Amino acid sequence: MTLLSIQDLTVALPPGRAARPILDRVSITVEDGETVGLVGESGSGKSVTSRAALGLFPDGATTTGTIKVADQTVLDSAVAYAMAKASLRQMRGATAAMVFQDPRSSINPLYRVGDFLTEAMRTHGALTRQEADSRAAELLESVGITDPGGALRRWPHEFSGGMLQRVVIAAALAADPRLLLADEPTTALDVSTQAEVIAILTRLRREHGMGMLFVTHDLDLAGAICDRVYVLYAGQVMETQPTQGLFSAPRHPYTAALLGSRPHLDGPAIRLDAISGRPLGLDQPVSGCPFAPRCERVTPDCEEDRVPLTPHDGAEVACLRPQEVSR
Ligand SMILES: Nc1ncnc2c1ncn2[C@@H]1O[C@H](COP(=O)(O)OP(=O)(O)O)[C@@H](O)[C@H]1O
Ligand SMILES: [Mg+2]
Numbered sequence: 001m002t003l004l005s006i007q008d009l010t011v012a013l014p015p016g017r018a019a020r021p022i023l024d025r026v027s028i029t030v031e032d033g034e035t036v037g038l039v040g041e042s043g044s045g046k047s048v049t050s051r052a053a054l055g056l057f058p059d060g061a062t063t064t065g066t067i068k069v070a071d072q073t074v075l076d077s078a079v080a081y082a083m084a085k086a087s088l089r090q091m092r093g094a095t096a097a098m099v100f101q102d103p104r105s106s107i108n109p110l111y112r113v114g115d116f117l118t119e120a121m122r123t124h125g126a127l128t129r130q131e132a133d134s135r136a137a138e139l140l141e142s143v144g145i146t147d148p149g150g151a152l153r154r155w156p157h158e159f160s161g162g163m164l165q166r167v168v169i170a171a172a173l174a175a176d177p178r179l180l181l182a183d184e185p186t187t188a189l190d191v192s193t194q195a196e197v198i199a200i201l202t203r204l205r206r207e208h209g210m211g212m213l214f215v216t217h218d219l220d221l222a223g224a225i226c227d228r229v230y231v232l233y234a235g236q237v238m239e240t241q242p243t244q245g246l247f248s249a250p251r252h253p254y255t256a257a258l259l260g261s262r263p264h265l266d267g268p269a270i271r272l273d274a275i276s277g278r279p280l281g282l283d284q285p286v287s288g289c290p291f292a293p294r295c296e297r298v299t300p301d302c303e304e305d306r307v308p309l310t311p312h313d314g315a316e317v318a319c320l321r322p323q324e325v326s327r
Pocket of ligand 2: 047
């Protein structure tokens with residue numbers, strides 16, 4: 001079953017606040033049990049995309065397209081439907097849950113960790129206090145917190161960032177969601193803590209049989225844990241492929257450039273082929289391919305019309321000449 005289906009989603013601020021849409025006809029799916037990566041540079045629209053799955057949009061933005069989470073429709077602009085606030089609240093947590101970059105922004109510092117966890121449970125199910133407490137302790141144990149009983153009585157400020165992110169993950173799982181949206185969940189953590197939190201997330205995804213949309217600016221991290229990856233640039237999907245194909249045979253010049261700009265760990269240090277030029281701001285209008293101004297292979301036709309995502313050799317790619325691209 002398809003757990004997340006975003007089709008042709010356009011999110012645009014009113015004219016005067018931006019020269020191009022934040023998202024331009026973005027389509028993304030996550031199937032049951034699948035881990036799907038959404039990668040792109042800062043400002044490419046990753047967070048706006050993942051929040052859209054929960055019906056959260058920037059203030060004043062207009063939206064077109066369709067968004068479905070499991071069997072529930074969140075948005076269907078063709079019939080002017082948007083899910084009501086109460087239903088969205090019900091869906092958040094129960095069907096789809098989200099983990100953000102900074103755990104401290106998700107937790108009220110004035111609540112004990114136990115209250116934070118049991119609140120999430122009590123809004124979604126009819127548990128007694130005692131049942132909720134023991135379920136909360138179980139959840140903390142499942143994210144590797146030793147002495148869960150003690151942890152329940154402590155305050156958020158007594159936890160490190162990594163430990164608090166585990167608490168947030170435990171809370172996200174409280175109502176057994178089918179879809180986990182993880183928006184740079186380890187970006188704010190130090191490297192060794194990052195690896196632990198990633199290991200916990202991938203194990204829990206498997207144990208709970210969830211689907212996961214994993215948002216990151218780190219292509220290697222996406223490659224390590226995702227089955228399939230979407231590459232976003234200036235609010236458009238440039239390419240999507242199963243992970244292996246994306247790394248071995250990227251079809252979009254942007255993907256190839258990203259792969260070429262990575263430091264090579266296994267081999268002599270090679271010059272970093274950082275992509276020249278800057279990402280496109282919202283104040284810059286787009287005609288044609290948004291990557292064209294930075295693309296080594298650009299030709300005049302690239303800047304004429306929007307380049308749609310088209311199947312090519314196992315990939316879907318928004319490039320006029322994907323056959324010319326190789327690593
Ligand atoms: N609430 C908002 N109001 C106005 N602009 C926003 C809002 N949220 C995001 N944006 C803009 O949309 C673009 C994409 O943002 P975002 O999805 O946060 O990027 P990413 O997560 O890939 O770094 C950025 O230019 C950002 O400034
Ligand atoms: Mg973001």
